[in-house]
Amino acid sequence: METFQSLLAKKLSNALAAAGLPDAGELTPATDPRFGDYQTNGALVLGKQRGENPREIAEKIAGNLDVGDVCEPPVIAGPGFINFTLRPGAVAERTADILGDERLGVAETESPRRIVIDFGSPNVAKPMHVGHIRSTVLGDALARIATFLGHEVIRDNHIGDWGTQFGMVIYGWKNLLDQRALQQNPLAEIVRIYKETNALATSDPQVREACRQELVKLQAGDKENIDIWNECVAFSMQDFEHVYELLDIHYDIQCGESFYNDRLPGVVERLLKSGIAEISEGAVVVFFRDIPELADKPCIIRKRDGGFNYATTDIATVDYRFDDLKADSVWYVVGAPQTLHFKEIFEIARRQGYQADLRHITFGSILGEDRKLMKTRSGENVPLRELLEEACRRARKIIEEKNPDLSEGEKIDVAQKIGIGAVKYADLSQYRMTDYVFLWDKMLSLQGNTAPYLQNAYVRIRSIFRKAGEFPVTAPASGVRGETGGRRAATTLTLTNPAEINLAKRLCQFAEIVPQVLNDFRPNILANYLFEVANAFHTFYEACPVLKSEEPERSSRLALCDLTGRVLHRGLDLLGIKVPEKM
Ligand code: ARG
Numbered sequence: 001m002e003t004f005q006s007l008l009a010k011k012l013s014n015a016l017a018a019a020g021l022p023d024a025g026e027l028t029p030a031t032d033p034r035f036g037d038y039q040t041n042g043a044l045v046l047g048k049q050r051g052e053n054p055r056e057i058a059e060k061i062a063g064n065l066d067v068g069d070v071c072e073p074p075v076i077a078g079p080g081f082i083n084f085t086l087r088p089g090a091v092a093e094r095t096a097d098i099l100g101d102e103r104l105g106v107a108e109t110e111s112p113r114r115i116v117i118d119f120g121s122p123n124v125a126k127p128m129h130v131g132h133i134r135s136t137v138l139g140d141a142l143a144r145i146a147t148f149l150g151h152e153v154i155r156d157n158h159i160g161d162w163g164t165q166f167g168m169v170i171y172g173w174k175n176l177l178d179q180r181a182l183q184q185n186p187l188a189e190i191v192r193i194y195k196e197t198n199a200l201a202t203s204d205p206q207v208r209e210a211c212r213q214e215l216v217k218l219q220a221g222d223k224e225n226i227d228i229w230n231e232c233v234a235f236s237m238q239d240f241e242h243v244y245e246l247l248d249i250h251y252d253i254q255c256g257e258s259f260y261n262d263r264l265p266g267v268v269e270r271l272l273k274s275g276i277a278e279i280s281e282g283a284v285v286v287f288f289r290d291i292p293e294l295a296d297k298p299c300i301i302r303k304r305d306g307g308f309n310y311a312t313t314d315i316a317t318v319d320y321r322f323d324d325l326k327a328d329s330v331w332y333v334v335g336a337p338q339t340l341h342f343k344e345i346f347e348i349a350r351r352q353g354y355q356a357d358l359r360h361i362t363f364g365s366i367l368g369e370d371r372k373l374m375k376t377r378s379g380e381n382v383p384l385r386e387l388l389e390e391a392c393r394r395a396r397k398i399i400e401e402k403n404p405d406l407s408e409g410e411k412i413d414v415a416q417k418i419g420i421g422a423v424k425y426a427d428l429s430q431y432r433m434t435d436y437v438f439l440w441d442k443m444l445s446l447q448g449n450t451a452p453y454l455q456n457a458y459v460r461i462r463s464i465f466r467k468a469g470e471f472p473v474t475a476p477a478s479g480v481r482g483e484t485g486g487r488r489a490a491t492t493l494t495l496t497n498p499a500e501i502n503l504a505k506r507l508c509q510f511a512e513i514v515p516q517v518l519n520d521f522r523p524n525i526l527a528n529y530l531f532e533v534a535n536a537f538h539t540f541y542e543a544c545p546v547l548k549s550e551e552p553e554r555s556s557r558l559a560l561c562d563l564t565g566r567v568l569h570r571g572l573d574l575l576g577i578k579v580p581e582k583m
Helices: 004-018 042-050 052-062 088-099 132-148 166-178 179-184 186-203 205-219 223-246 256-271 310-326 336-351 384-402 408-430 451-468 498-508 510-516 524-543 554-573
Strands: 027-029 038-040 076-078 081-085 114-118 153-158 278-280 283-286 299-302 328-331 357-359
Touching: 004 027, 004 038, 004 510, 027 132, 027 299, 042 052, 042 081, 052 076, 052 081, 076 278, 076 451, 088 498, 088 554, 132 153, 132 223, 132 328, 132 357, 132 408, 132 524, 166 186, 166 205, 166 223, 186 205, 186 223, 205 223, 223 384, 223 408, 256 283, 256 299, 256 310, 299 310, 310 328, 310 336, 328 524, 336 357, 384 408, 408 451, 408 524, 451 524, 451 554, 498 510, 498 524, 498 554, 510 524, 510 554, 524 554
Parallel strands: 114 153, 114 328, 328 357
Antiparallel strands: 027 038, 038 081, 076 081, 278 283, 283 299
């Protein structure tokens, strides 16, 4: 099933060839719906290239366009744009096809890849905080979308479970631990001893040295220290798991930094042997003398004292992902402060001969109402778990007002879907590089570009079907296998009112939008598209009676409602957001 966009792009190429012109310009959705649905700037591009009048070129192209099966006659506008308006009949046919397709018209990729997505990746002995939302939620959405498009995705949680902080944690464990507090709230107690040790180490060189000794012992495999480390990791993982459960996040593998520990000496040896690394002042270092930006930022892969760095682990991680996991691509969803780090890691991979597709997917910050990095009143990072629980509490209040008759069980379920959905959507609907201000009232509002607004549109649709007392008109046809292969029964659509034509056109675009998200890793494109679908639906619902209309409109409009609900459901699911049936 081909999208209108790709169909018209092909027809445009054919017209250019028939007119004896080279392929030029693009076929894009129209910037202003008053001028049609799609447009091309091909004539403008060619006019510039050849120093000819673009309007004349546009005439030539238009004369060769064979689009009558899907469009009204193309219109030349302005300096030489060609505008295309879809015929309602073609829209109705295509909408009916999509209705019968579980994938809602979205094609699977022709070049499936195995993609490792490294996202979330919190650090042990620290609670997950609000800063982890972006990596976690963005990575999850990209994983869902890539999977839906037919890629093989390996979701990897690269947990920071092996680093210099453990010298301090172990020192604190041995000297400052309060067993009672540990029983009550293990992670909080681990964080406390870590912070206190950190403060002590800053002012007292003896403590600092003691911490270093603990770290050396840990790295040398000292039993007592390994046991303490294991316990701390387990406590942290419990906290992470709780957050992942709330967020409905799943990983395929969780190879933390410690997983690579045994491989680090080999990495250093190999890089030394191949001449990629060299010894400098007793350390092993990779220089980037030919890259201006990195020229004065050598990467130390083994310290003078023999210890390894974060970067050494990441080099081992690249090896593992390409050599063992056989990945074609690795996407790192990690904040912008690590940009230089990943440039160096990617450059080292290149020098090692990996023909690798490595991407660092960065994102901006979440700000508090004061437009500064979001913190608690006492200036601490906001623990993610508390924030998510707060989201559910606030959503619960909204439900109590909106629909007090729901059962207790329903209220809990719906509050979680709305609260968590709101937090995720507030993030994903922004361009990932933009900093955004975290505002409870705004993200939980039932109006505007929010998850609750979209969820509410879905709920409305479900209630139409409940009222109608019938299944969605396109429920799987019973017993009709074989020819339809379990697809939904065909419905013929009758589109007359401009509001229903507009809604149907939007629904046809789902298949154009989803693949676009991966071009520059922008789930916000999908989020904003869903917002437009919901808006188009509300306009349609106000303009077109559904249950009270006569046949054939009634079935046709019910089919549109059904498809809208399915697009919202699937689209939100690709963003990791659930929909309630009532709210
Ligand atoms: N644990 C790191 C942090 O919190 C993020 C790890 C990202 N992934 C990686 N392969 N370096 O900053």
